Amino acid sequence: MEWIINHIWVIPGLPLMAAGAIALMKREQRTLAASLALGGILLAFIGSVLAFWPTMAGSGHDAVWRHYQNHVWFQFGNYPLSIGWVLDPLAGCMLVMVTLVSGLIFVFSLGYMAEDSNFTRFFCFMSLFAAAMLGIVVANSLLLLFICWELVGLASYLLIGFWFHKPSAAEAARKAFLTTRIGDLGFLLGMVWLYARTGTLLFYDGGQGCLEAGALEGLVARATLGGLTLATCISLLIFCGAIGKSGQVPLHVWLPDAMEGPTPVSALIHAATMVAAGVFLMARIYPLLDADPAGVAGWSPAMVVVAWTGAITALMAAAIAVAQTDIKRILAYSTISQLGYMMMALGVGGYAAGMFHLLTHAFFKALLFLGAGSVIHGCHHEQDIRRLGGLRRHMPVTFATYAIGMMALAGVPLLFSGFWSKDEILHEAMAWPISRGPFFLGLAGAFLTAFYMTRQMVYVFAGDYRGQKQKLNHSDSSKGRRPNKLPHESPAVMTVPLIILAVGAVGLGFINTPFWPGFHRYLTGHEGEGVSTGTLGLMIVSGLIVGAGLGLGWVLYGRKPGRVLAATDPLEVIQPQGFRWLGQRLYWDEVYQRTVIAWTLAMGRVCDWIERNLWENAVAAVSQLTLGFSWASRLLDEYGINLGFDRVCDKIRLGGRRVSAMQNGQVQHYLRSLALALAALFLLLAWGGWR
């Protein structure tokens, strides 16, 4: 146990090694790949549990137990760049949750992906994903966290685009990657700014870290533009990264599209890992977020921004989810909505409440996604809830566990974990001194959540099965499978994780009820507020609101569940205009298409035009000039230098030929010349020429 505290890096390291090993395997080694991935995550889970005990035992005495190790990664000049690992209650509970939920999703994937030809690759990416997320959790340096953060982004890109032969999947993967990248730019800028001001990116470093009192005092003392403190500016920039990763407004558009990936991926992304990373990041830098010159908690402008962003996201995503027809898209929007609640909790100062909701949400959302995966698997990859229906009879286990997840998400009082965590958030929001706005937005969101989950349940599990049998029969007879393609229950490898998660979705709520706020004490080191009349009143109010949502859903959908495929949605009958708006997701994508994307395209076109007409001509002119010079040079060479040279050569050769003609081998010829020369010399001397 002592060993794991000092070697906490082993926990992300094991899945990473598994991913590396699987990457080297052949496609056929399916069993080996799956066992490696499962073994990696299982060992990581055991390590997490071992690491969890000391955090549990050490906290709760008005101080947070924390153990960290830092190493200098590299050094330029006098500036060391350190990275390190930290184990504290925040990391401890996240480690256990991530490894447990990931492990269950891995097991589920064994069944869900059994027929996929790229099974090996799938487990490689999944392991990488889990490793990166665990790296975020244990990172003690903003830099290390950012590296893992980007690794998560990469892995999500690979997994969303896992079926890349589908154009929509490839598109969705690209969209997810680019959208989160926009947020990450802010994160990076914030990180650079923080390093420039404090000289360290370590969170905790014996009083020197950027989240500790010394650095924070320096950061709040300095005002920047608009009177905001430096700490506020940096937190807001880092919050940009969280907006992108956690799908907050306005960067939430990638998350519903990410449903193109295999369903276990959706579960992993939306429950345990990627989207939770943003909330976790805000929780990690909470001291920075909360830093205020006056020293009052919950008053920093950054907190206000976080709270309002979260509240707006929570309500808007819940409203959009009401009118969706894809089973996974509904869950995606509910995820966005729940993440909004978590952000709101952090923003209003409910640090423990936000993290508590993160943990409970991880369980029931993983449960819901895996349940949806089971439904999709059982119904032959049908995702449209209008074509499902009546599955209660065909898939009893899935129905039961899905119902538990649904009630946890909706927040059915007293028994389900979602109730306790959401109630905690609403309680914190109500106590927020700045504004009651987020509180009311949260209440409205809770109502809508209960409503749309009821709608989904009724559509999927009640009534008759509305799948197109005749079309399926046609393709079946040729393949020689069962002629009757009714939905079937999934195998045990898929239902057992569902049952375990269902247990978690119920039981996890009791670790932090107002009657026994254990989680609050574990995470912050302080006692929670406990029960008061306000708490009880709020519990009753939120219970009533959830009941109203469920009741309205039942009235509209449950009384006479749709028997035919073509039936119009009852809500559409009442409010066609609004329903269409919500069904089109409030036209966010279209707005982006018309604005940001159109501008980018226009700018691209301008650049293209400049490139073609300006730069290309300039380059062409230079090239023509060079060509001209080359021509001139060549002419000079061939007709000037070479020709002159050739002429000289010719002359010399001619001269040589003439001279060599004199040497004809005739001795007497030579002698004649000699005699003539002699005679000439004689005459010259005789006439006294050279006197």
Added chain:
Amino acid sequence: MNPLTQCLLVSGALFGIGLAAILVRRNAIMALLGLELMLNAGSLNFIAFWRFRPDAEPMGGVVFVLFALAIAAAEAAVGLALIVAIYRHFHSTNLDEMDRLKG
């Protein structure tokens, strides 16, 4: 006409005859004979200038000529040997046929 002039005329004639023989005779041996004549004309000049100079020393010109004769003998030997070798090669002593050394 003093005796020196007479001697020089004789030697000049001798030189002219030798030169003519070299230039016009096709036979290599004849050309070699002409060469000897020209050499002797030179030797005769040595004797004449020695004999008729005003302060004649005892032996100078004669020794000169003796050396020249010795060299001429050696040269004649080499020249004849060359001609024999040429004849063996070409089966001829005609100088016009021996024009291999040309450009």
